[in-house]
Amino acid sequence: MSLSLFNTLTRGVQDFVPLNPAGNKVGMYCCGPTVYDFAHIGNWRTFVFGDLVRRHLEFKGFAVTHVMNITDVEDKIIRRVRETKTTLTAFTREYEATFFADLEALNCRRPHHTPRATEFIPEIIVLIEKLIARGVAYQAPDGSVYFSIEKYRGCGCHYGQLVKLNFEAMRAGERVATDEYEKESLADFALWKARVPEDGEVFWPSPWGEGRPGWHIECSAMSMKVLGPSFDLHLGGEDLKFPHHEDEIAQSEGATGKPFVKYWLHGAHLLVEGKKMSKSLGNYFTLRDLVAQGFTGREVRYLLLTAHYRETFNFTLDGLTGARTALARIDECVGKLRALSGAPGAGPSRSEAQINPQPAESEPGGPPSLLASFTAALDDDLNISAAWAAVFEWVRETNKQLAENALTATAASSALDTWERINSVLGIGAVAEAEVPAEIVALLEARQVARQARDFKRSDEIRDTLKAKGWGVEDSPKGPKLKKL
């Protein structure tokens, strides 16, 4: 079965066919963070969505080149640099490092390329020169260079591919600083911003004088530098459709004359506790805020992955608690399979690289296997909810067989293989059994002695002690089981 995705360009679900179908290679660009603050949970939804797209493509056997830019020069950054009296690099690198740490905490695969805007100034300048040479960009009296939408359209190009635009009906409202720059037309956007005193030391020389790149041009320059003038996938949050992505198309196609991106994917925003996230409402969370409340990156990842990417998702703390319970069910089941299969381990899950990327077909005539229903769900425009349903049905079925002692070690091992392949897409792992300190083992043994002597008062006391030390005990027919709380 082939993968289909909703393409904002055509406003419909389409079969995914890479530009180079023979090569099986896919170029994917995701708009990355602007490193002026910690990324919030809404940002993370989009990045986790990007990770899901990449993982599923890799699961399908595509060789993905994943690019994510780092916007490290931009109005807000400059303001903060000025306010904190630091340097651009010192300021942005700190947030960049945090971003990658958080990305890892959420178990997102690291993009293959993470270009910084400030390291692509020469490429940006070349791109602007091309646009000027083609007559679709101009330098204004203030020294800034703008993209002319009128000229671009005059060349027969289409501005407004991602969203329907009606410039006449657009309000030149408060949010448009009409007097800030000397543009020829309100809709034109800056490619190069001339240096102003507020920029401080943040500027680069250029053929148009000192200044800095506009926001949109950096993505065009970096994506085309790494992936070429035309590539397969470009993702971002839905708010970026206009103007950011529209402008990227205009700049890129205006410069190369070639189609820029084949499939545009946009992730919906989230609400927190039913409301738009805002610092004043107290529902603004960064990942570290949630970690401070005792939640793990894994739980956050799971919750962010419970809803379809094109639907607004209501992120709640209750939901996060539910995520913990749901994950524990999966862990319990996978843990039992590991124990039965005699896998060494209880250790960390085997390397994802060892996993065969080709999904198996279900048995002819039989019920669809986990792998088949999971794959079918994600192939259908990443229907992750249906994919989870497949996972939990499998958990229930597996638990049932385990309870009936109906699984052999070989069958358990095979079930684990399937799970690992599923997990290569979900990326929620399964917690490895923690090392048990000698003190805890001793307490557990003491409790067993007490239980055998039917001294339940004593055994319950020890259970409470263990709990206080962070270990839960579950008695099973095969003896007590320790669980890190």
Add this chain to the structure above:
RNA sequence: GGCGGGGUAGCCAAGUGGUAAGGCACGGCUCUGCAAAAGCUGCAUUCGUCGGUUCGAUUCCGACCCUCGCCUCCA
């Protein structure tokens, strides 16, 4: 004002022109010294409202109500 999403159980959330996945929460039973875990089991005659099309609509059409987003900072 223009454009675009949504309204499905207590909460989150799939889905379909033929009678509602899954998760969380909650109740019952089995097991257990108790508990936990697991298993079994119960939990929407109903999918914002009102009309229309249809043998049949939550699903298609129309109107309305509510809600969210974008309209040059935005994931």
